[in-house]
Amino acid sequence: MSGDVKTGENGAGIALDGVRLRLGTQDFDFDMALPAGKIIAVTGPSGSGKTTLLNLLAGFETPDRGRVLLAGQDVTALHPSERPVSLVFQDNNLFSHLDLFTNIGLGISPRFALSSADRDRISAALARVGLAGFEKRLPPSLSGGERQRAAFARALVRNRPVLLLDEPFAALDPSLRQSMAALLQALHDDTGNTVLLVTHDPAEVRRLADHALFVSQGRIALSAPVDAFLAHRNIPEVLDFLGS
Numbered sequence: 001m002s003g004d005v006k007t008g009e010n011g012a013g014i015a016l017d018g019v020r021l022r023l024g025t026q027d028f029d030f031d032m033a034l035p036a037g038k039i040i041a042v043t044g045p046s047g048s049g050k051t052t053l054l055n056l057l058a059g060f061e062t063p064d065r066g067r068v069l070l071a072g073q074d075v076t077a078l079h080p081s082e083r084p085v086s087l088v089f090q091d092n093n094l095f096s097h098l099d100l101f102t103n104i105g106l107g108i109s110p111r112f113a114l115s116s117a118d119r120d121r122i123s124a125a126l127a128r129v130g131l132a133g134f135e136k137r138l139p140p141s142l143s144g145g146e147r148q149r150a151a152f153a154r155a156l157v158r159n160r161p162v163l164l165l166d167e168p169f170a171a172l173d174p175s176l177r178q179s180m181a182a183l184l185q186a187l188h189d190d191t192g193n194t195v196l197l198v199t200h201d202p203a204e205v206r207r208l209a210d211h212a213l214f215v216s217q218g219r220i221a222l223s224a225p226v227d228a229f230l231a232h233r234n235i236p237e238v239l240d241f242l243g244s
């Protein structure tokens with residue numbers, strides 16, 4: 001499926017081109033072009049704009065100026081449902097009264113119009129994330145790690161070229177974080193999609209990322225391949241983050 005991943009203008013998987021946004025008293029000013037098919041860590045202090053950056057890509061925020069490009073498409077005017085993205089957030093957005101089969105099926109079709117091939121894909125995705133046979137389970141009956149696996153299965157069946165993850169492992173204990181990071185890496189290897197991962201954990205950047213961003217006060221303070229990011233010595237906030 002990696003052949004399906006289109007690159008955008010300037011060969012970028014993702015670009016924010018002169019994007020300006022004001023929310024309350026906070027100004028955001030994002031200009032960046034990121035490589036396609038890579039895992040990109042989004043780091044920065046609390047309140048710096050990491051979630052806002054993802055919201056601009058997902059379409060939950062619309063820029064006052066500038067363009068949003070995803071997988072070769074100018075998506076600035078598109079509704080979130082029309083954008084080529086899947087989302088996994090910390091609280092994993094599963095409907096607690098619906099079983100996993102239905103939750104994941106809604107990732108394919110919001111009206112739950114599923115072909116028999118779609119049904120097979122749901123069971124295969126559950127198996128792929130280590131939840132074979134969990135079709136009838138309700139989210140409250142799962143552990144935190146299992147719920148996160150289910151959220152990954154839903155992203156997998158959506159089969160979109162861009163995956164946005166906002167601190168997906170923050171609620172998990174350290175050993176579980178490592179196995180979920182390994183699962184994310186394996187799914188990325190399978191799909192070749194472009195992954196943006198918001199994280200407060202430098203170990204996660206080292207373990208997973210090909211490229212990293214540092215967001216500060218509504219701007220991209222640093223965007224670099226991961227080796228250069230980890231070796232960065234000029235910006236004190238980045239040094240603090242890497243040392244933490």
Ligand SMILES: Nc1ncnc2c1ncn2[C@@H]1O[C@H](COP(=O)(O)OP(=O)(O)OP(=O)(O)O)[C@@H](O)[C@H]1O
Pocket residue numbers: 023024025026044045046047048049050051052053
């Ligand atoms: N709808 C809004 N109206 C007003 N201010 C907002 C709105 N959304 C976000 N902000 C402000 O913009 C800033 C950036 O928020 P954002 O959630 O993007 O930060 P973050 O880097 O993801 O933070 P954290 O690491 O704590 O999750 C914060 O000061 C926040 O209060």
